[in-house]
Amino acid sequence: MPTQLTVRLPDDLGRTLRSASRRMQRKPSEIVRLALQEFLGTTAGRRGRPADRVRGLIGSLESGVPDLARKHRAYVLESLKHGR
Known part of the structure; x- marks a missing residue:
């Protein structure tokens, strides 16, 4: 049995929803369901730790600095000192 929710x-959000409803030719309730599915499927459902969210990017770029992993603190401090 479907769950009913009153929100x-x-x-301003109501006006935006009504405008989107007219533009998309869909009921406001359908737009809200789609938005909830998207939010719960991508944002809330897969939060995890920040490192987990960017795991696919780690190590994917070449910095040109051979010892960056070992001396990262020194490089960051040097960069901050010079305003870069």
């Missing part, structure tokens, strides 16, 4: 929206 109070601020006036």
Whole structure:
């Protein structure tokens, strides 16, 4: 059995929803369901740690600095000192 939910929206969000409803030719409830599915499927459902979210990017770039992993603190401090 479907669950019914009543939500109070601020006036500006209600206007935006009604406008999107007319533009997309969909019921406001359908737009809200789609938005919830998207939010729960991508944002809330897969939060994890920040490192987990970018794991695929780690090590994918070449810095040109051979000892960056070992001396990263020194490089960061040097960069901050010079305003870079």
